[in-house]
Structures are given as structure tokens and as C-alpha cells.
Amino acid sequence: MVASKCYHCGDDCNRTKILFDEKEFCCNGCKTVYEIFTSNGLSNFYDIEARAGSAPNEIRQKYDFLDNDDIIEKLVEFNEEKVQVVSLSIPTIHCSSCIWVLENLNRLHKSITNSQVDFPKKTIRVTYGTEGFSLKALVLLLGSIGYEPYISLEEYDRKDGKENRSLIYKLGVAGFAFGNVMLFSFPEYFEVEEFWLEQYKQVFRWLMFAFSLPIVFYAAQDYFISAYKGLRSKMLNIDVPIALGILTLFIRSTVDIVFDLGSGFFDSLTGLVFFLLLGKYFQQKTYSFLSFERDYKSYFPIAVTRLNSDRNEENVQIYAINVGDRILIRSNEIIPFDCILIKGTAEIDYSFVTGESQAVFKQSGEKLFAGGKQLSGVLEVEVLKSVSQSYLTQLWGNSVFGKDKVTAFQTLTDSIGKRFTIGVLSIAILATAFWLFHLPSMALNVFTAVLIIACPCAIALAAPFTLGNMLRIFGKHKFYLKNTNVIERLSKIDTAIFDKTGTITTTEKETILYEGVALTDSEKILLKTTLRASNHPLSRSLYEILKSNAIMTLDEFQEHTGKGIEGRSNEHSIKVGSASYVGGNNSNSVINTAVYVSSDEDYKGRFIFKNNYRNGLGGLFKSLGKDFGLGILSGDNDGEQQQLKKILPKNTSLLFNQRPEDKLEYISGLQKHKNVLMVGDGLNDAGALAQSDVGISVSENINVFSPACDAILDASQLTKLPAFIKMSKKSMQVIKLSFLFSLCYNIVGLYFAVTGQLQPVIAAILMPLSSISIVVFTTVCTNVLGRKLKIK
Known part of the structure; x- marks a missing residue:
């Protein structure tokens, strides 16, 4: 008599069989989980993979320690405005059904807003509201559906x-x-x-x-x-x-x-x-x-402005910041540390962490959490915790705000592995049947040797080792990619679109002239204080050249993306930005970029920027123009159109006076028949970077962390972009060559195995050697490509 299988977990029901809804369950726990799933619209769980569930455990008293606020504070990543974010280890995650149900926890409890599974690490990151819900309630909910978390305060970071x-x-x-x-x-x-x-x-x-x-x-x-x-x-x-x-x-x-x-x-x-x-x-x-994570976590190109002991501002990379340092957080900057607000009014957007875009207001003395984005004005904060690079990496990859950019190479690897396994089993059975009739004593050896020698492990290793090593090499050249999938998408690019200001122009050698009514000392102070709160490249350039060192406290600051900024203090206001925003006359006689200024709604004049283009830009566009369609999207006027045409190939698209939404729509239109690369500075280009197939944010000494981008490129390495794209294409060729190499190896090995010339133990030695050979092959090939990049 064959024992019936539990409809939920697949275990034998034996004598404890429970019938419910015309289905058999091994225990009341599995029956309860089935009821929970079906009553909450999660019955599709059983359609993905039959009997894929886990039997729940009774764990209620086991997690009483989660009633302690001090312990909760150590475990959660974020705790603000009745919202908490926590990452939990779930050892029982094992299949696609597990991923599906765990990423639909919001349908089991209304307080859960988002859940994201990291399958290789067997962890889940959950965002939930604490009103009527808690971390303990979350853990009990997970346990009740068969996914009990592993929590140990001592070993939490050593799993x-x-x-x-x-x-x-x-x-x-x-x-x-x-x-x-x-x-x-x-x-x-x-x-x-x-x-x-x-x-x-x-x-x-x-x-x-x-x-x-x-x-x-x-x-x-x-x-x-x-x-x-x-x-x-x-x-x-x-x-x-x-x-x-x-x-x-x-x-x-x-x-x-x-x-x-x-x-x-x-x-x-x-x-x-x-x-x-x-x-x-x-x-x-x-x-x-070969892990690339250490490279770009250690040298993540995010700079912050630190106030030294003399109250002077200096730009330093975040890993050099220590606990107790005072730093400035400007408008649209991501807060990279847990910190205490010292000066300024914080208007924090935590949507990158929680998915909720409603701003949180904080006053001096209150705590700010890493991952928030300051929306308006400049803040002075004191660091409570040194930066967690892994946290920023997680933030960069958070699906809350990320666009799902589909990749196919892993699917290709899985597909090959599945077909390979079917083929190997078929060959093993046929070869064994042959030897059973001719020489039965050889049949077992042949069967075993075939199964061992033809393991598709080498095929499965080709992509992760090749792409992982390429990420490490790119990181050494200050080109930091979000994940390995970006390399595959980069290899398919056929169109490259560039922003102008802050991307192909540099602020290092900029010449700025002023035309108009002279500003009073008080207007200069208010202007500089207003510029201090902004991160736009033009704002930063103008801020650096103003002679006034005095800084006042703003009563109000507003930044209108693509238009300009406004600051108010003591009933006086100043506007800086485009002519239409400020109220100035946009004269066609201006052939360079201009920023207009008004004081108390009275137009004063304009600062004219003599743009300096980055060195080697002509060679960059010449190289890209051979293989790619090119375009320039700029929010500035068309005053420099003729100068740009001198360094750009013919038929390059030039679009000026582009608002952020215009850039996004243009990229979206191109994607109907093109694979588009967008290169911007991460400010006004965030929408276009997210929309594109690959978005690259160019960083200089002031960086606004844009989680919308797929890669961050140091401005000094911009001219190497064609080489990076070429290396991505070569990486795909290395993977395909690895597949071919593995196929040849297996054909030769199968010949000796089927003919009975290969002992199982020899096959067992050769099998890991085949995997090692693939690792060596991909590593050598990618390192050779890396040396060519270094020579350039």
C-alpha cells in the first residue's frame, strides 16, 4: 500500500492523514497553511510547484525576546514613522514557489508593504508598518506558513x-x-x-x-x-x-x-x-x-561634504567618514549614515528604503536613518554610525524603485543544464543496456562513469565566473556596475545618449562671467547660502567662485527639478535658474550656458558659463560613432550647438531645452527599436537613467547617489567607455566559448565512458578538473581583456 502524500509539503501522511477540501494533509499545520493561502488569494502557490511547501512549527514562545525594544533595534535596518525594515535568514527557501509566496506576504497581512527574497543567500527583506504589527508578529507569521527565520544575535552576521x-x-x-x-x-x-x-x-x-x-x-x-x-x-x-x-x-x-x-x-x-x-x-x-562586491563596496564613489575643525568644507569619500564627524547633506542627497540632525529642517523621503514617498519632517536633535533622501535645503548632521557599504549596495539594488530589466543569460544556462541532464540520462541508460547484453560485468562501470563524467557543472560555472571577474576588473578602473546582468545588457547596446552639463562638461576649468545689475552684499550672501543647498553642477560651480564667505540660515529652500532653486531668509528671496523660471530675458546672443538670478522677484542678471568639455571627448565620440547611434539631450539652450557639432559625428541627434520628463519620453521612444545606453549625472537624468536599458551615472568630486542608475563611472574614466562596452561584448563571447569547450570535453569523456575505458573514480577526478578548467579559462580570458583595458 503506497502512502499518500501531503498536498502542501509532499511528506508521507501515514496514519496522521487529515482530509480537508478533498485534499490530504500530513498534519493540522499544513492544513492551516493551505487555508491561509487559499483564503488570501495565494492558491497559485501550488500551481508553480506541487507540494513545495514546508510544514510549520509551533514557535510562539521561542521568540518572546522580540518583545524587547533594544533587541529589535539591533535587528532592524530602519525604524522610523511607524515603519520598520528587517532582513531575515530563511533556511527553508528552496524553490520558485517559496520565492513567490514570500514576495506576496502583503496579501497575508495588510501591514506588510514589501518583501524581497535573495534566493542565493536565502534571506528576505521585509518592509512593514508597526501599527498593530511587530517584528515578532512577522516572525510568527513566517513560522506559521513554514518559513521560520533563523535569528541569533551572536551569530547574526556569520551565517x-x-x-x-x-x-x-x-x-x-x-x-x-x-x-x-x-x-x-x-x-x-x-x-x-x-x-x-x-x-x-x-x-x-x-x-x-x-x-x-x-x-x-x-x-x-x-x-x-x-x-x-x-x-x-x-x-x-x-x-x-x-x-x-x-x-x-x-x-x-x-x-x-x-x-x-x-x-x-x-x-x-x-x-x-x-x-x-x-x-x-x-x-x-x-x-x-573573485567577488566583485568587496571592490565596489570599498570604493563606492559617493562623496560627502565634511566640515573640518575650522568649519571649512572638504569633499571626502564616505568610507573616510568616522563616527562624530560633522557633514553637510544637500538637497536631493542620499543620507549614507545614521546620524543626528544638528542644523536645518529635514524633509526626508524614505521611499528608497520603504517604498513610501510621503516626506518625514525632522527638527534639530532628532535621528535620521541611512537611505533617506533630503528633499529641500541643506542639513548639518553628526554621524552616529560609520557607513555600511553593504547597506548602500542593498539600497542600490532595492526593487522598490528599480525597473525590472529582463536578462536571459541565466535562463540560457538553466535551459542548457536541463537538456544536458536529460541527454546524459538517456546516454547512460542506452549504454548500460548495450553492455548488459555484451558484457554484464562492465554495465555498472559504464553507467556510473557516464553519469559522473558528463556533469554539466562546468556549463553552470561559465557565466558567474566570467561576469564576476569582469565586474572586479571594471571596478579597478572606477566603473562600478550594480550586478552581472548589466554586463549582458551593455553588450547589446546599439545607441548611446549623453546628457551635456555635468556629463560631457567639467567644472574644473570653468569660466563664469556676470552680466546685469550688481548684487548687494546681502544678496550675495543669500545667493551663496541658497546655492550651498543645491547639488546641481552649475550651482556647485557658482557657489565655489562667489567671494562672500558669510553663510546665513535659510527660512525656506525649494528646488524645482529642471527649472531652478529658490531661497528665503528674513522676508527676502532669491531665485536662480532658467530664464523662464526667474523671469529674465533668454537672449539668443548667449552662446554659452547661462544661469539667471532675481532678488525679491526683481530680475538682476545672469551668470554666463563658458563650458569646458572633458579631455578626449572628440576621440570618445569618434570611437562610439563607428558602431553606435549617438545623441545629446540637454536641458540648456542651443547656444553651443555649433561647437558640439565640431566634436560629434554627423547624424548625431541634438536636443536642447529638455525637461527631465522629455528625456525620459525620448529614451522610451528609442527603445521601441533600439537598445539604449543613457549617460548622465544622476540629477535631472534620474528618470532617463531608469528608463534606459543601461543607465550610467558619471561622478566627479560631488556625487549624488542615484539608485536609478545601473552603473557609476568616475568622470576621469569617461573616455574608456567604448572599451568597457567592447569588453562586455567580449565577455559574452568568452561565456559562449566556455559552453563550446565544455561540450567538447563532455563528448570526448562520454566516448571513453560509453566504451568502458573509464573507471568511475577516474571520472570523479576528471569532473572537478573540468570545472576547474572552465574557471581557469574564463579567469585567464577576462584578465587578458583587463590588461588590454589597462594599456589603453
């Missing part, structure tokens, strides 16, 4: 280390067992016929059996678990043939010694698992070494 140690323990057990089994196999190898072999051979064989038990049931358990979950979900993953090979060797060897048919294949079995784990350990260590 990855535990996983690494687990692999080391298994590798140690496998190595110990393999060595002993080989030792006990020596008399069999050398066919010793003396009395001691005949007398003790059964003892030796049973000792080999005993040493194989921890290999099969402990060291190799991950392969069995992965294969079982894949088969239960009707998916053939790459661990299915490996698990089948291990199981076949173990059963056949056990039968051999039980019926005294021979010594079995325990040497091959233990050697197989040992070399498999050794290969996995090598892959893990190598990928950790």
Missing part, C-alpha cells in the same frame, strides 16, 4: 561562515573515509593470496562498507536532497545524475559483499564523493576570491 564550515566538515569526513577505503583495498589491488587475505578479506570488505556509510548519508547528502527536491518539483537539476551514480555504486557494492561476489566499488564511491566535494570547495573559494 555564511557556518555554511562554509559545513562543507569543510563534509570534505574532511570524505577525505578520511576515502583514505581508509583505499588502504583496505590494497590487498585486493595486488591480488594477495596468502592466508591473511583469505582469512580477513570479509573483515576488510565490511570495514570498507562501514566507512562508506558516513560518505553516503552525511558527506553526499546535499546531492540527494537537491536531486529529491528537483524530482519532486518535476525538474531535472544537475544533481540528479550525480545522486543516481552515488546510489548505484553504493547499492551494487553492498550487494557484492553481502553475497560474496567481490569487493564492490567502495574505493570509487568514496573517491567520487571526495573529489566532488573538493571541486565544490575550490569553486566556492575561487568565486569568493
Whole structure:
């Protein structure tokens, strides 16, 4: 009699079978989870993958410590205005159904606004309201549907280390067992016929059996678990043939010694698992070494303005900021630290963290959290915690504000792996059937060798190692990409669009002239104070050249994106911006960029900027023009159109007086038949950067962190952009060559395996070597590409 399976988790129901809604469940917990899902519109969970759930545990009293506010403060990333954000480890995440239900937690409780799963790390980041809900309630909710979090205050940041140690323990057990089994196999190898072999051979064989038990049931358990979950979900993953090979060797060897048919294949079995784990350990260590995250977390190009002991302003990168430092946060800047507000009125937008765009107002003495965006005016704050680069990285990749830019390379890898597994199983069965009729003693060796030698691990490694190493190389050249998917999209670009001011122009050698009525001293002070709060490149340039050192406190500051800024103090106001915003006369005689000024609504004059273009710009556009369509989108007037035409290739699109929404619409129109790269400064271009297939924000010494972009490029490296795009295309070629290399290797290996010329233990040695060869091949190729970039 076959035991029925639980409709929710897939376990055997046995005698505890519970019938509900014409379905069978193994316990009341699974039945309750089913009721929760169906009553909240989550029944699609069972359509994605049948029986993919986890049985819930009773954990209510276990998490009473989450009633303590001090402990909650240590665990949550954000706690403001009745909203908290927390990242939790969920060890039971294992399939696409888990991801789907965990990213739909908002349908289980109205207080949850957003949940985002990181599948490789098995973590979930949840944003929720604390009114009538709490962290403890969230943990209990997760536990009730079978996804109990792992929370340990002491080990909270060391979960990855535990996983690494687990692999080391298994590798140690496998190595110990393999060595002993080989030792006990020596008399069999050398066919010793003396009395001691005949007398003790059964003892030796049973000792080999005993040493194989921890290999099969402990060291190799991950392969069995992965294969079982894949088969239960009707998916053939790459661990299915490996698990089948291990199981076949173990059963056949056990039968051999039980019926005294021979010594079995325990040497091959233990050697197989040992070399498999050794290969996995090598892959893990190598990928950790190539990890690009350390590079761009350590040198994330976000600068802040620090006030030194003399109250002078200096621009420094955020990793150089220490606890207790005083810094300025200007309009539209992201707050990179937890800090205390010292001066100014904070109007903070936490939508990058919570998804809620409603501004939060704070007064002097109140706490501000990292990730908020100051909307209006300049703030002076004191740092409470040094910057967490991993937090900024997480913020950069937050799906709350990110546009889903679809990628296909991972899908291609998975598709190849699935077809590969089906092909290998078919070849193994056909080859075994052939040898059963011709030479039965060879059948098991052939079957096992085919399953082992043709593992598609090498195919699965090609993309992550190639792209991961490329990210590291790009980072060394101050080109910081959000993730590996950006490389793939960059390789498909056929159109490049550039912003003008702050992107292809530089403020380092700018000449500024003033035309109009002279400003009074009080107007200059108010003007400089107003400019101090803005991060626009023109505002920063003008702020630096004004001679007045006096700074006043603004009563009000407003910045109208694409138009200008306004500051008020003591019933006086000053406006700086475009002619239409300020009320000046936009004369066509101005061939350079101009910023207009009015005081108390009376037009005063204009500052004319003699734009200086970045060095090497002509070569940049000449190189790009050979292979890409080019365009310039500028919010300035067309006064410099003729000068731009001198350095731009023919047929380059030139559009001026573009508002931020105009830029976004233009990019959207191009995408109907083009793959578009947008290069801007991250200010007025945020919408266009997010809309484009790849958005690159160019950073100088003042940086506004724009999570909308896909990459950040140091301004000094702008001329290398064609080389970066070319390297992205080459990276895709390296991956395809790796696929071809792996295919050739497997064809040759399968020939020797099918013809019975390859022992399983030799196949087990060759399998990790094939993976290592792919890693070496991709690493060498990408490093060669990196050297070419360095030469340039």
C-alpha cells in the first residue's frame, strides 16, 4: 500500500492523514497553511510547484525576546514613522514557489508593504508598518506558513561562515573515509593470496562498507536532497545524475559483499564523493576570491561634504567618514549614515528604503536613518554610525524603485543544464543496456562513469565566473556596475545618449562671467547660502567662485527639478535658474550656458558659463560613432550647438531645452527599436537613467547617489567607455566559448565512458578538473581583456 502524500509539503501522511477540501494533509499545520493561502488569494502557490511547501512549527514562545525594544533595534535596518525594515535568514527557501509566496506576504497581512527574497543567500527583506504589527508578529507569521527565520544575535552576521564550515566538515569526513577505503583495498589491488587475505578479506570488505556509510548519508547528502527536491518539483537539476551514480555504486557494492561476489566499488564511491566535494570547495573559494562586491563596496564613489575643525568644507569619500564627524547633506542627497540632525529642517523621503514617498519632517536633535533622501535645503548632521557599504549596495539594488530589466543569460544556462541532464540520462541508460547484453560485468562501470563524467557543472560555472571577474576588473578602473546582468545588457547596446552639463562638461576649468545689475552684499550672501543647498553642477560651480564667505540660515529652500532653486531668509528671496523660471530675458546672443538670478522677484542678471568639455571627448565620440547611434539631450539652450557639432559625428541627434520628463519620453521612444545606453549625472537624468536599458551615472568630486542608475563611472574614466562596452561584448563571447569547450570535453569523456575505458573514480577526478578548467579559462580570458583595458 503506497502512502499518500501531503498536498502542501509532499511528506508521507501515514496514519496522521487529515482530509480537508478533498485534499490530504500530513498534519493540522499544513492544513492551516493551505487555508491561509487559499483564503488570501495565494492558491497559485501550488500551481508553480506541487507540494513545495514546508510544514510549520509551533514557535510562539521561542521568540518572546522580540518583545524587547533594544533587541529589535539591533535587528532592524530602519525604524522610523511607524515603519520598520528587517532582513531575515530563511533556511527553508528552496524553490520558485517559496520565492513567490514570500514576495506576496502583503496579501497575508495588510501591514506588510514589501518583501524581497535573495534566493542565493536565502534571506528576505521585509518592509512593514508597526501599527498593530511587530517584528515578532512577522516572525510568527513566517513560522506559521513554514518559513521560520533563523535569528541569533551572536551569530547574526556569520551565517555564511557556518555554511562554509559545513562543507569543510563534509570534505574532511570524505577525505578520511576515502583514505581508509583505499588502504583496505590494497590487498585486493595486488591480488594477495596468502592466508591473511583469505582469512580477513570479509573483515576488510565490511570495514570498507562501514566507512562508506558516513560518505553516503552525511558527506553526499546535499546531492540527494537537491536531486529529491528537483524530482519532486518535476525538474531535472544537475544533481540528479550525480545522486543516481552515488546510489548505484553504493547499492551494487553492498550487494557484492553481502553475497560474496567481490569487493564492490567502495574505493570509487568514496573517491567520487571526495573529489566532488573538493571541486565544490575550490569553486566556492575561487568565486569568493573573485567577488566583485568587496571592490565596489570599498570604493563606492559617493562623496560627502565634511566640515573640518575650522568649519571649512572638504569633499571626502564616505568610507573616510568616522563616527562624530560633522557633514553637510544637500538637497536631493542620499543620507549614507545614521546620524543626528544638528542644523536645518529635514524633509526626508524614505521611499528608497520603504517604498513610501510621503516626506518625514525632522527638527534639530532628532535621528535620521541611512537611505533617506533630503528633499529641500541643506542639513548639518553628526554621524552616529560609520557607513555600511553593504547597506548602500542593498539600497542600490532595492526593487522598490528599480525597473525590472529582463536578462536571459541565466535562463540560457538553466535551459542548457536541463537538456544536458536529460541527454546524459538517456546516454547512460542506452549504454548500460548495450553492455548488459555484451558484457554484464562492465554495465555498472559504464553507467556510473557516464553519469559522473558528463556533469554539466562546468556549463553552470561559465557565466558567474566570467561576469564576476569582469565586474572586479571594471571596478579597478572606477566603473562600478550594480550586478552581472548589466554586463549582458551593455553588450547589446546599439545607441548611446549623453546628457551635456555635468556629463560631457567639467567644472574644473570653468569660466563664469556676470552680466546685469550688481548684487548687494546681502544678496550675495543669500545667493551663496541658497546655492550651498543645491547639488546641481552649475550651482556647485557658482557657489565655489562667489567671494562672500558669510553663510546665513535659510527660512525656506525649494528646488524645482529642471527649472531652478529658490531661497528665503528674513522676508527676502532669491531665485536662480532658467530664464523662464526667474523671469529674465533668454537672449539668443548667449552662446554659452547661462544661469539667471532675481532678488525679491526683481530680475538682476545672469551668470554666463563658458563650458569646458572633458579631455578626449572628440576621440570618445569618434570611437562610439563607428558602431553606435549617438545623441545629446540637454536641458540648456542651443547656444553651443555649433561647437558640439565640431566634436560629434554627423547624424548625431541634438536636443536642447529638455525637461527631465522629455528625456525620459525620448529614451522610451528609442527603445521601441533600439537598445539604449543613457549617460548622465544622476540629477535631472534620474528618470532617463531608469528608463534606459543601461543607465550610467558619471561622478566627479560631488556625487549624488542615484539608485536609478545601473552603473557609476568616475568622470576621469569617461573616455574608456567604448572599451568597457567592447569588453562586455567580449565577455559574452568568452561565456559562449566556455559552453563550446565544455561540450567538447563532455563528448570526448562520454566516448571513453560509453566504451568502458573509464573507471568511475577516474571520472570523479576528471569532473572537478573540468570545472576547474572552465574557471581557469574564463579567469585567464577576462584578465587578458583587463590588461588590454589597462594599456589603453
